[in-house]
Amino acid sequence: MKHKYLTEFNVFFVVLIFTLIALSAPHVMRLNKGSLLIGDEPYYNERIASEVQSGEVLKYDRFVYSNPPRTFNLYPFMLAKLSRFFSLDFASKLIPFLFGLFSLIFFYLILTDLKLDLEYKLATSLILISTPAFIYTFTVSGAMAAAVFLDLCGFYLFLRKSPLYFILAVPVFIAAMFFGFLNAVITIILLAAFILVRPKKQDYIKPLALLIALTALLTMLYLPVYLKYGLPQKPEFIQISAIKTLVSDFGSNGFSLFALLLAFAGIVITWKNKYKFVFGYLVILALLLLLYFSDVSIYLSFIISILAGSAFMALFRMKWEVEQIKTLTIFILILGLFFSSLSYIDRLSSFQPDKDTINSLKWLNRVSKPEEVVFSHHSNGFWIQAIAERPVVMDKHFSYVDADQLYADSRSIFTGRNLNATKSLLDKYDITYIFISKNMKSGLVWTKEDQGLLFLFRDKETFKRIYSRNGTEIWRYLQTNTAVQDTSLDNRNI
Amino acid sequence: MKKEYQLVLLIFLVTLATRLFFAFQTPFFSHEAYFNIRQIEYITHNGKPFFYDELSYGGRYFIFPPLFQYALSLFSLILPVSFVAKVLPNIFASSLVFAVYLVAKRITKDRLASYFSAFVSGFLPIFFSKTINSISVYSLLLPLIFFAIYCLLKIKEDRRYLAGFIVLMFILPLTHQMAVLFLIGMVVYMLLAVAEGIPQDRAEFEVIIFSAFVIFWIQFLIYKQAFLQHGLSIIWQNIPITLLGKYFSELNVLQAIYQIGVVPFIFGIFVIYQHIFRKKSKDIYLLFGFALGAGLLLWLRLIQLELGLMFLGIILAILFSQFYKDFSIYLEKTKAAKYRRAIIAMFLVIFIFTSVFPSLSYANQAIKDSLTEKESLDMNWMRLNTKKNTVILASLTDSYVIEALANRKTVMDPNFLLIPNIEQRYSDFQTMLTTPYETDAIRLLNKYGVFYIYFSDNLKEEYGVEKPIYLSNKKCFDMIDENVNVYEASCEVEEE
Numbered sequence: 001m002k003h004k005y006l007t008e009f010n011v012f013f014v015v016l017i018f019t020l021i022a023l024s025a026p027h028v029m030r031l032n033k034g035s036l037l038i039g040d041e042p043y044y045n046e047r048i049a050s051e052v053q054s055g056e057v058l059k060y061d062r063f064v065y066s067n068p069p070r071t072f073n074l075y076p077f078m079l080a081k082l083s084r085f086f087s088l089d090f091a092s093k094l095i096p097f098l099f100g101l102f103s104l105i106f107f108y109l110i111l112t113d114l115k116l117d118l119e120y121k122l123a124t125s126l127i128l129i130s131t132p133a134f135i136y137t138f139t140v141s142g143a144m145a146a147a148v149f150l151d152l153c154g155f156y157l158f159l160r161k162s163p164l165y166f167i168l169a170v171p172v173f174i175a176a177m178f179f180g181f182l183n184a185v186i187t188i189i190l191l192a193a194f195i196l197v198r199p200k201k202q203d204y205i206k207p208l209a210l211l212i213a214l215t216a217l218l219t220m221l222y223l224p225v226y227l228k229y230g231l232p233q234k235p236e237f238i239q240i241s242a243i244k245t246l247v248s249d250f251g252s253n254g255f256s257l258f259a260l261l262l263a264f265a266g267i268v269i270t271w272k273n274k275y276k277f278v279f280g281y282l283v284i285l286a287l288l289l290l291l292y293f294s295d296v297s298i299y300l301s302f303i304i305s306i307l308a309g310s311a312f313m314a315l316f317r318m319k320w321e322v323e324q325i326k327t328l329t330i331f332i333l334i335l336g337l338f339f340s341s342l343s344y345i346d347r348l349s350s351f352q353p354d355k356d357t358i359n360s361l362k363w364l365n366r367v368s369k370p371e372e373v374v375f376s377h378h379s380n381g382f383w384i385q386a387i388a389e390r391p392v393v394m395d396k397h398f399s400y401v402d403a404d405q406l407y408a409d410s411r412s413i414f415t416g417r418n419l420n421a422t423k424s425l426l427d428k429y430d431i432t433y434i435f436i437s438k439n440m441k442s443g444l445v446w447t448k449e450d451q452g453l454l455f456l457f458r459d460k461e462t463f464k465r466i467y468s469r470n471g472t473e474i475w476r477y478l479q480t481n482t483a484v485q486d487t488s489l490d491n492r493n494i
Numbered sequence: 495m496k497k498e499y500q501l502v503l504l505i506f507l508v509t510l511a512t513r514l515f516f517a518f519q520t521p522f523f524s525h526e527a528y529f530n531i532r533q534i535e536y537i538t539h540n541g542k543p544f545f546y547d548e549l550s551y552g553g554r555y556f557i558f559p560p561l562f563q564y565a566l567s568l569f570s571l572i573l574p575v576s577f578v579a580k581v582l583p584n585i586f587a588s589s590l591v592f593a594v595y596l597v598a599k600r601i602t603k604d605r606l607a608s609y610f611s612a613f614v615s616g617f618l619p620i621f622f623s624k625t626i627n628s629i630s631v632y633s634l635l636l637p638l639i640f641f642a643i644y645c646l647l648k649i650k651e652d653r654r655y656l657a658g659f660i661v662l663m664f665i666l667p668l669t670h671q672m673a674v675l676f677l678i679g680m681v682v683y684m685l686l687a688v689a690e691g692i693p694q695d696r697a698e699f700e701v702i703i704f705s706a707f708v709i710f711w712i713q714f715l716i717y718k719q720a721f722l723q724h725g726l727s728i729i730w731q732n733i734p735i736t737l738l739g740k741y742f743s744e745l746n747v748l749q750a751i752y753q754i755g756v757v758p759f760i761f762g763i764f765v766i767y768q769h770i771f772r773k774k775s776k777d778i779y780l781l782f783g784f785a786l787g788a789g790l791l792l793w794l795r796l797i798q799l800e801l802g803l804m805f806l807g808i809i810l811a812i813l814f815s816q817f818y819k820d821f822s823i824y825l826e827k828t829k830a831a832k833y834r835r836a837i838i839a840m841f842l843v844i845f846i847f848t849s850v851f852p853s854l855s856y857a858n859q860a861i862k863d864s865l866t867e868k869e870s871l872d873m874n875w876m877r878l879n880t881k882k883n884t885v886i887l888a889s890l891t892d893s894y895v896i897e898a899l900a901n902r903k904t905v906m907d908p909n910f911l912l913i914p915n916i917e918q919r920y921s922d923f924q925t926m927l928t929t930p931y932e933t934d935a936i937r938l939l940n941k942y943g944v945f946y947i948y949f950s951d952n953l954k955e956e957y958g959v960e961k962p963i964y965l966s967n968k969k970c971f972d973m974i975d976e977n978v979n980v981y982e983a984s985c986e987v988e989e990e
Contacts, residue, residue, distance in 0.1 A: 244725060249714065249718065249721050250722065250726070251722050251725070258711070315703075320700055321697045321700060322656060322697050322700050322701070324660070325701055326700070328660065328704055328708075329703060329704040332707045332708055332711055333707060336711045336714070339711075339715065347722075442914065443914055443915060447915040448922075448941075
């Protein structure tokens, strides 16, 4: 029996409201922490967008050792365009938010086109909105937000029967090719899976032509770079664990355990109609394989939420012998999903950088010269480049640098206790400053106080601490024959 | 009161009396009990437990479900804490006989068999000894689990047990993290039922799904921070690798037989064989599911040995009732029927010798291993004669006692969850206690801010050292009191 409030408009409205809340909550919670951007990728994108604004977009990244080549990505250009009307900071928050909102709308419309009932659409959409992968992708400014939006838009247009919509879908899919190699590959995989599962009666010529065109475009865009520099390799030191990547409760930006359990139950439930859901299974398989290379949870989130929605609705619609147990079980499920996403939003709002990191890097920018290299853990790379505006030895882009060598040398600097060996590595990379963030001393790099470089810091002739506040430190490497001005924060009032 | 329940009450009272007899042999508790003593006292005065402890590890956060401590502190409002801590856990533990009786009677419909099971469960050596004087949360957890099993068995017949089951599903995870044992047992039972083609009651299936979600969700809420910090290795509670073997020991069959008791072990296993592989009895499958779940976890070393054996022991004690019933029926058909009473008496004697006596012996040992008068005086001395807010280096066994009675900080104690860099810390801890090099020792003592070293007999036993060599340097290590064996560390390593 249909509830009188369960109308298309009401359901859509509720879904929209929850999306607005979920995507704005992390920023709202961060207001009292300085309203800083969340994570490091937004700062990287902002830096490139600044270069676009100033008209000097380089083919190489001069802020990283060995100046690796850049692969084209349209996202910073979008940011730069929008920053004509707003600040870069605000644009970095607005764009992913809008992409998230419209992605949700297109997802909802796709579910409608698949003729799913209202309750199912409501459950699936709410599960999607509550997944950390969704919240993260559309809160933290990054190219994936744009790519996902374009894919959803493209598939929505694709699924409509009219040829006009197909024509509209083509430029949308083409645009999706310009937001990074991985996103482009996933778009092609999704399209290929779709063609494979299409009913035989339906026309496959047009989708196949589109697939070929996109593949050709992908080749044209990225092949010259790969021919010249080779395919990007995943560094050996990056160990991706599927469980840790997928489960947000273990610290990732993936999915809550409840959602995954429901999704697993959804696979079991839908298995009897496996031919109807084969697209989903194929996509899951492909994306799980891609997990080895990068975090593709956002793409999985749509399939996972559909499967989890199936399981939820099956539980909801199942005839229970004990009604009270049904009510309690559904209630606990909803609470579990809700608390999981609430907890994630709280965690996300506390992501680095914090005010201390920003202030320290701004200070470094004031006291250092533009060409002076800063050494730190690679996870701090983007912030140092964007805020301190100084080159680093290593950041989180591992393509076209000898990442394993850089990582090995970094580890040697961090953990070595031989001063001469450390000095020779510091000289190799022409390092002037060493940035030590709080988390580096709490297990990211060191687990005890006088380990490695921290021990060598005792050599006052080689290292001078010039900044120390709230656990963040900046040390200067006193290279031989370098006159050092006393710019240390220790001796000045800031 | 019905005569039936009078007899069960009698068994309960006998069990309780025996327990209290041993528990009151000493005014003190086992060393690990003092963590709970502190929590109970704190809750009594402040209305809530403390989750940040400035004494443990020199300052750290805890996570634990506090229902057990709340239950004890409720009574501590009107009675002394030490009295409540002696009596209440033993009442909880003794109440297991009711749960076992009810489950056994539900399965066998035989009163005498059920009395036997109840009596056997009251004197399971490992359960008896581990819960007698240690304010152990297992004294509440295990009876609750078996009451939940009883409710699960009765739901089909009487929906009133549903309310009880639902309440227990919320209480269990708030008592101890090993409430998940109940969940695993049910899942294994469901899988067995499907595999063996045993028709499952719809209501049973529904309550299992419900309890899975509830237990899982509550545990997740409580341990969320620990999951974030430790990931899946939370299962091993962040215990240092070198100590893992001590906490998650390998299952030794002979040890299992002795600690569970020969009678429940052998006859319980026999019943499993009879009813799983031959008769396919649904209720026995349920218990077997629980036993198999616990067994698997033990074999994979995912639960601590003592808990696994306690749980298995109780299941086998219940299954013993089925053996007794089957045996009685068989006996009636034979010529030996006239010797029935003698045979029952023989069982009783065997049980007394193989379970009751070992229980008493283990209990006696547990009492001897409790805090001694001398240790208590040492703690009192430390509280009065050492500087406040100072760190004392002592063995893991003594640390809870130092925190509770001496009110001083410790370097390490057996609660490892949420402690960062635990391997490094434990390595430093061992080095401080065993290194022959004074500089290394002093550097580490400085690092952890250690002012005093308490060199107790427990420390000597744990680390097999008489006294670290560096303690003979009287300039840096002054023995403050010979009787107490406390040294004051007064040197520092200067940094160049």
